[in-house]
Amino acid sequence: MKQNVNKPTLQDVARKAxxxxxxxxxxxxxxxxxxxxxxxxxxxxxxxxGYSPDFGAKAMAARxxxxxxAIIPTMANALFARGLQAFxxxxxxxxxxxxxxxxxxxxxxxxxxxxxxxxxxxxxxxLIGHDRxxxxxxxxxxxxxxxxxxxxxxxxxTRPSVGFDNAAxxxxxxxxxxxxxxxxxxxxxxxxxxxxxxxxxxxxIQDAMSDAGLDASNLxxxxxxYGIDEGAVAFDELMNTAKPPTAVLCGNDVLAVGALRRARxxxxxxxxxxxxxxxxxxxxxxxxxxxxTTVLVxxxxxxxxxAIALASKVKDDAPIQSYELKTKLVFRDTLGPVF
Amino acid sequence: MKQNVNKPTLQDVARKAxxxxxxxxxxxxxxxxxxxxxxxxxxxxxxxxGYSPDFGAKAMAARxxxxxxAIIPTMANALFARGLQAFxxxxxxxxxxxxxxxxxxxxxxxxxxxxxxxxxxxxxxxLIGHDRxxxxxxxxxxxxxxxxxxxxxxxxxTRPSVGFDNAAxxxxxxxxxxxxxxxxxxxxxxxxxxxxxxxxxxxxIQDAMSDAGLDASNLxxxxxxYGIDEGAVAFDELMNTAKPPTAVLCGNDVLAVGALRRARxxxxxxxxxxxxxxxxxxxxxxxxxxxxTTVLVxxxxxxxxxAIALASKVKDDAPIQSYELKTKLVFRDTLGPVF
DNA sequence: TTGACTAATGTAAGCGCTTACATATACATG
DNA sequence: CATGTATATGTAAGCGCTTACATTAGTCAA
Numbered sequence: 001m002k003q004n005v006n007k008p009t010l011q012d013v014a015r016k017a018x019x020x021x022x023x024x025x026x027x028x029x030x031x032x033x034x035x036x037x038x039x040x041x042x043x044x045x046x047x048x049x050g051y052s053p054d055f056g057a058k059a060m061a062a063r064x065x066x067x068x069x070a071i072i073p074t075m076a077n078a079l080f081a082r083g084l085q086a087f088x089x090x091x092x093x094x095x096x097x098x099x100x101x102x103x104x105x106x107x108x109x110x111x112x113x114x115x116x117x118x119x120x121x122x123x124x125x126x127l128i129g130h131d132r133x134x135x136x137x138x139x140x141x142x143x144x145x146x147x148x149x150x151x152x153x154x155x156x157x158t159r160p161s162v163g164f165d166n167a168a169x170x171x172x173x174x175x176x177x178x179x180x181x182x183x184x185x186x187x188x189x190x191x192x193x194x195x196x197x198x199x200x201x202x203x204x205i206q207d208a209m210s211d212a213g214l215d216a217s218n219l220x221x222x223x224x225x226y227g228i229d230e231g232a233v234a235f236d237e238l239m240n241t242a243k244p245p246t247a248v249l250c251g252n253d254v255l256a257v258g259a260l261r262r263a264r265x266x267x268x269x270x271x272x273x274x275x276x277x278x279x280x281x282x283x284x285x286x287x288x289x290x291x292x293t294t295v296l297v298x299x300x301x302x303x304x305x306x307a308i309a310l311a312s313k314v315k316d317d318a319p320i321q322s323y324e325l326k327t328k329l330v331f332r333d334t335l336g337p338v339f
Numbered sequence: 340m341k342q343n344v345n346k347p348t349l350q351d352v353a354r355k356a357x358x359x360x361x362x363x364x365x366x367x368x369x370x371x372x373x374x375x376x377x378x379x380x381x382x383x384x385x386x387x388x389g390y391s392p393d394f395g396a397k398a399m400a401a402r403x404x405x406x407x408x409a410i411i412p413t414m415a416n417a418l419f420a421r422g423l424q425a426f427x428x429x430x431x432x433x434x435x436x437x438x439x440x441x442x443x444x445x446x447x448x449x450x451x452x453x454x455x456x457x458x459x460x461x462x463x464x465x466l467i468g469h470d471r472x473x474x475x476x477x478x479x480x481x482x483x484x485x486x487x488x489x490x491x492x493x494x495x496x497t498r499p500s501v502g503f504d505n506a507a508x509x510x511x512x513x514x515x516x517x518x519x520x521x522x523x524x525x526x527x528x529x530x531x532x533x534x535x536x537x538x539x540x541x542x543x544i545q546d547a548m549s550d551a552g553l554d555a556s557n558l559x560x561x562x563x564x565y566g567i568d569e570g571a572v573a574f575d576e577l578m579n580t581a582k583p584p585t586a587v588l589c590g591n592d593v594l595a596v597g598a599l600r601r602a603r604x605x606x607x608x609x610x611x612x613x614x615x616x617x618x619x620x621x622x623x624x625x626x627x628x629x630x631x632t633t634v635l636v637x638x639x640x641x642x643x644x645x646a647i648a649l650a651s652k653v654k655d656d657a658p659i660q661s662y663e664l665k666t667k668l669v670f671r672d673t674l675g676p677v678f
Numbered sequence: 679t680t681g682a683c684t685a686a687t688g689t690a691a692g693c694g695c696t697t698a699c700a701t702a703t704a705c706a707t708g
Numbered sequence: 709c710a711t712g713t714a715t716a717t718g719t720a721a722g723c724g725c726t727t728a729c730a731t732t733a734g735t736c737a738a
Contacts, residue, residue, distance in 0.1 A: 006483075007481075007482055007483060008481070049481070050477065050478050050480075050481030050482060052454055052457050052458050052478075052482060053458055054399065054458065054460070055395065055455075055458040055459045055460065056394065056395030056396065056397075056398040056399045056404075056459075056460060057395065057399050058395075058458075059395040060393065060395045060396050060399065065395075074424075075414050075420040075423070075424065075439075076417060076420050076421060076424065078415060078417070081414040081415050081420065082415060084414070085413075085414065085415065085441075097455065099438070100414075100439060102424075115391055116394075116436065118391050119391050119392055119393065119394040119397075120394045120395075121393070121394065121395055138389070139389050139391075142346075142347070142388070142389030143346055143389065143391060144345075144346060227622065228622040228623070228625070228626050229622065257623075257626045258626065260626070261625065261626045264628060283566065283567040283568065284567070284596075284623070286567070286600065287567050287596045287597065287599070287600045287627065288626065288627065288628070289603060289627070289628045
């Protein structure tokens with residue numbers, strides 16, 4: 001397993017250009033400190049050798065990486081993918097590279113990924129949600145790596161966050177559902193453990209029910225994985241209970257789309273016989289038939305604001321400002337009054 | 340609020356445990372070479388200090404990173420996301436970490452990302468499609484970084500690849516379309532430049548038309564970006580031409596879903612008035628109404644096979660075996676005979 | 679007990695860069 | 709011209725690790 005090609009080093013470039021390694025380094029990092037003629041020689045040597053600086057060595061010598069890590073549950077969710085895209089674009093403007101890792105919603109994997117990104121020298125970290133082992137927060141502290149929590153905005157949390165109030169958003173939607181006369185309400189949720197977003201959304205509905213004088217324990221909850229098929233299966237389950245719901249709220253649009261599909265397969269009319277509500281407002285929500293009523297989450301803006309906050313923390317060591325984004329109810333065609 | 344926290348180093352651990360740095364290193368990497376009592380001391384020190392090895396330093400000293408890079412057009416496309424997930428899972432089994440970067444379909448960005456991953460020490464690289472500047476291939480060669488091309492399988496290409504025959508897959512579908520009597524055929528394609536997959540799919544249709552004695556230049560082609568809305572706009576455009584198509588093939592399911600949505604908005608019946616065909620067979624394809632006729636691409640298997648090929652290349656320097664995956668036509672409800 | 683091994687640990691030389699500091703060169707000034 | 713200043717380059721000391729090699733401790737047969 002020999003790699004008999006030897007990557008050219010700074011040394012090689014220096015030798016070829018007939019200058020010192022220091023000059024080459026400067027030429028690459030601070031070109032205006034180097035004479036024009038020298039720059040030319042160096043650049044030629046770089047090109048001819050196909051030289052590429054070794055990131056590890058550079059990071060070690062310079063003692064910074066200009067890298068920010070982001071750890072999300074899954075790339076498969078367009079929501080995260082989109083938010084991250086904006087995060088990345090904004091960071092690039094500030095001169096940072098983004099390293100992305102995903103956890104498949106496993107807290108164990110998340111811990112590994114955190115350690116791995118820290119080992120790789122991330123100057124800062126973006127994490128989704130507050131809920132995780134305190135041990136890991138301690139580790140991050142001893143490593144001196146600043147962390148920003150996103151996707152949630154929780155004034156009661158000790159850590160700064162850029163996100164939205166999951167409970168309030170879902171509560172607002174639940175209020176609408178209740179005011180349309182629905183009493184048999186169900187929730188198809190992502191798994192709740194180590195997922196404070198999902199938990200908050202659940203609480204939002206329970207809150208709305210209590211406020212309306214309903215018994216919150218009547219809320220039927222199905223926990224499932226992320227996926228269209230999973231949403232379909234959960235919907236099935238719900239419809240086969242003794243008292244099938246007249247309104248099914250979903251933790252995200254993908255689950256809702258699954259539910260919608262199964263409703264069609266079962267020949268259950270939406271919204272005449274059952275209302276189905278999503279969360280996120282992906283493009284997807286407008287592509288279904290009937291178009292999905294859902295809660296708009298400004299992912300891109302969230303990613304951007306998170307990037308701004310984290311960049312200023314890392315660069316200027318400014319304390320991170322928490323930032324709350326507003327969600328919005330989007331009424332389309334899957335929510336109707338109880339018939 | 341200075342970052343006066345100094346990350347603990349191997350040195351610190353060694354001092355605390357009362358052993359040499361070599362012993363600590365061995366204890367961490369080859370525990371069985373170290374006495375039990377010593378291991379304990381070291382592990383305790385590691386834990387107490389919250390030590391985490393510096394990846395850059397490690398890579399430099401060990402002269403390998405066990406890291407493989409993957410560069411895809413976009414995370415936003417579930418297709419890539421899913422294939423990559425499998426790629427990553429398989430590589431993990433072989434002891435590799437995966438670094439992912441995306442290009443937003445820009446060849447310039449791709450070049451940057453390639454350089455960045457190489458600089459980060461990637462032992463191997465996964466790239467999508469063959470089409471790129473020869474310069475970049477030369478660079479990769481001088482760096483001694485093995486490359487695997489995926490998402491395409493092209494026997495005529497000089498580089499090994501793990502993927503499927505885009506042209507043949509699309510041709511097979513086009514044959515069906517033609518045999519159903521369609522003569523006015525259109526394609527909503529991703530942008531063709533630097534995208535040999537999209538180009539091959541186009542050629543596949545043209546081929547089928549020629550074979551059937553049709554004039555391939557009659558194929559209407561709209562190039563657009565990736566996205567549901569984009570698909571909708573393209574469909575609109577197509578329907579407003581002098582001779583609107585009776586069958587619209589799409590370069591991917593997402594564009595097809597957009598087309599389908601717009602058809603509904605325009606009150607054009609699918610498949611009675613126009614057939615719409617996707618490509619990829621995402622979950623999405625079964626969620627629409629009517630369910631999408633499309634071409635199944637085995638993304639997960641593709642990711643897995645790519646991982647296996649790349650891992651064995653990097654570990655044992657075995658020459659990469661090209662591997663062809665089979666696609667399959669999936670007939671659902673959006674393709675029908677010409678009315 | 680001793681000698682011959684083996685197992686466990688230590689010593690120290692880099693890996694490829696950056697950067698403080700030293701030195702050299704060029705040019706303007708009195 | 710000597711001198712001072714600014715500009716360009718070189719020298720060399722690490723950054724935090726791994727690992728070949730040297731050293732020491734431990735084990736066992738005779």
